[in-house]
Amino acid sequence: MTTTPPPGTRGAAVSAVSAVSARHLTKVYGSGDIAVTALNDVSIQFESGQFTAIMGPSGSGKSTLMHLLAGLDSATSGQVLLGETELTALGDNELTKLRRERIGFVFQSFNLLPMFTAYQNITLPSELAGTSPDQSWLDTLIDTFGMRDRLTHKPHQLSGGQQQRVAIARALSTRPDVIFADEPTGNLDSRSGAEVLSFLRRSVRELGQTIVMVTHDPTAAAYADQVVLLADGQIAGTIESPTPESVMSGLDALRTIDQTAVAG
Numbered sequence: 001m002t003t004t005p006p007p008g009t010r011g012a013a014v015s016a017v018s019a020v021s022a023r024h025l026t027k028v029y030g031s032g033d034i035a036v037t038a039l040n041d042v043s044i045q046f047e048s049g050q051f052t053a054i055m056g057p058s059g060s061g062k063s064t065l066m067h068l069l070a071g072l073d074s075a076t077s078g079q080v081l082l083g084e085t086e087l088t089a090l091g092d093n094e095l096t097k098l099r100r101e102r103i104g105f106v107f108q109s110f111n112l113l114p115m116f117t118a119y120q121n122i123t124l125p126s127e128l129a130g131t132s133p134d135q136s137w138l139d140t141l142i143d144t145f146g147m148r149d150r151l152t153h154k155p156h157q158l159s160g161g162q163q164q165r166v167a168i169a170r171a172l173s174t175r176p177d178v179i180f181a182d183e184p185t186g187n188l189d190s191r192s193g194a195e196v197l198s199f200l201r202r203s204v205r206e207l208g209q210t211i212v213m214v215t216h217d218p219t220a221a222a223y224a225d226q227v228v229l230l231a232d233g234q235i236a237g238t239i240e241s242p243t244p245e246s247v248m249s250g251l252d253a254l255r256t257i258d259q260t261a262v263a264g
């Protein structure tokens with residue numbers, strides 16, 4: 001995939017090793033008559049310091065791709081590499097450790113622990129790993145996400161947008177190699193959604209993080225540096241510097257191809 005560095009890192013040396021990559025990745029669910037090929041020989045690289053949105057029609061394989069890239073599900077064939085580490089070669093225990101230390105997750109439903117304060121939720125990954133959090137990094141996150149005056153609040157005392165900001169700060173707290181965000185604005189109104197997307201973009205541009213986000217929303221995808229389009233388990237194209245309009249026409253083109261295929 002061709003990529004351009006995001007503003008703020010333009011001209012900086014880009015590592016030869018991608019943050020995460022898939023090589024000839026195939027996933028077949030079931031077997032025999034009921035076999036479904038959810039991903040069909042997908043090869044793609046996600047560069048460090050980039051914000052990528054994955055889009056495509058329902059059933060095109062977006063969640064499957066994200067789950068395989070994050071080591072949450074196993075491939076039928078092919079490889080997933082996180083930096084130089086081959087996830088597809090790791091055992092369950094190694095994978096669990098790697099996910100905890102090197103991957104961050106943001107979900108549609110926030111997934112905060114209700115009995116913990118915002119601060120305790122943010123520092124939970126370090127607690128689980130038995131390490132002390134990097135206080136200056138935490139301060140940067142808390143200030144960047146505007147959560148300083150909400151740290152002692154429990155999730156039910158926060159708005160949806162604030163809860164998602166806590167979830168993003170939690171995902172970033174261990175400085176993971178990559179963050180996977182699954183419909184992060186799916187439960188938010190458009191104003192809170194826009195705010196959360198701005199924070200995700202700032203995480204990439206100002207804090208140098210790497211984010212891969214699955215979304216159905218062209219407006220959300222337009223916050224990314226590029227959009228990867230999936231159709232029928234395969235990469236159907238990429239859109240650089242997306243706008244809501246360019247994403248919508250990319251998706252429309254996929255539907256046209258689909259209808260032509262059905263008609264043919």
Ligand SMILES: Nc1ncnc2c1ncn2[C@@H]1O[C@H](COP(=O)(O)OP(=O)(O)OP(=O)(O)O)[C@@H](O)[C@H]1O
Pocket residue numbers: 029030036037038056057058059060061062063064065
């Ligand atoms: N556990 C499973 N068992 C059998 N088939 C599955 C399973 N998970 C997904 N599939 C099938 O694999 C294909 C890709 O599914 P996937 O969930 O990755 O698509 P998606 O693009 O994320 O869809 P959506 O936008 O609707 O969430 C679909 O045909 C789906 O029915």
